[in-house]
Amino acid sequence: MNKEIKIKLTALDQSPIRSGSSATEALQETVQLAQACENAGYNRYWLAEHHASSSYAGTAPEILVTRIAAATQHIRVGSGGVMLSHYSPLKVAETFSLLETLYPGRIDLGIGRAPGSDQLTAMALAYGSEIGVEYFPTRIADMLSLLGTSEPPTELFKRIKISPKPENPPEVWLLGSSDQSAHYASYFGLAFTFAHFIAPQGGEQVVKAYYNNFKPSEFNPSPKGSVSVFVNCAETEKEARQLAKSRDLVLLRRAKGERGTYPSVEEADAYDYTEQDMQVIEHNRSQSIYGNPQQCKKILTKMAQSFGVEELVILTICHDPLARVRSYELLAEAFNLA
DSSP states (O other): OOOOOOOEEEEEEOOBOBTTOOHHHHHHHHHHHHHHHHHHTOSEEEEOOOOSOSSBOOSOHHHHHHHHHHHOSSSEEEESOEEGGGSOHHHHHHHHHHHHHHSTTOEEEEEEOSOSSOHHHHHHHHTTOOOOGGGHHHHHHHHHHHHSSSOOSSGGGGGOOOSSOOSSOOEEEEEESSHHHHHHHHHHTOEEEEETTTOOSSHHHHHHHHHHHOOOOSSOSSOOEEEEEEEEEOSSHHHHHHHHHHHHHHHHHHHTTOOOSBOOHHHHHHSOOOHHHHHHHHHHGGGEEEEOHHHHHHHHHHHHHHHTOSEEEEEOOOSSHHHHHHHHHHHHHHTTOO
């Protein structure tokens, strides 16, 4: 009989702002959720990056990483992720080396190339830099050389030595939802997490290509993959489906180019849906998983096997912060994390 693989769970937090709430409360809820996830046995806690958004409060994951690491004891804490296309590789390398020095063996540096903002905000973040997304792989190479021991492709950077430089660098992950991201991760020998909650189709082939093309590096001797999934778990399927109504409305509004705070179930029930709206909602449901603990465990276990990974990154958003905490706890119990 084949031994069941022990699946690790990571929590991904976008620090959502609920309707009727505020960014201050959203960040307080982030700290409380991180502590609950540590107690429940989660392996990592990652903080997302979004800018100029009325939906999310997490503009600076490196600051939230510091806050969460200080509020917890042993769980790994990281960015999910820093949008490297906006920033200096030196600044990112220095920041996360400092974090790793403060919290040895606990820091993850997740990087991505999505803007995490509108085009104007992305330009403001770069503040006049003419280095476009086409230089993203060069940014990665420069950053890794500063974190590790390789030669940077940018000639001037060869004279730069970052300080403090911890005994071991932070664990570096590349986050993505495309084969291009997987290619970068495999080429540079980085860990890779695929964003199923963004791209629900074709991810298995992307992750397989990552494993097949992986080149060992000083950061990873072998490939390490995970999959990011949106999950609402509740005591019963009926309760989970109720929670799902908020997510349905969020994705519908996003398809219409609308942004805003995370709606309540009551707001979702009161929304005037057209027949076309219901078709959009039905189409979007493949991006999310809902159910009771055993239903969610069954689906997630099958997904981990299909992707060939042993770690799943769980993104859960509910209007009720207690329901969000409980969703993470129920999954932890179902997977026997503690």
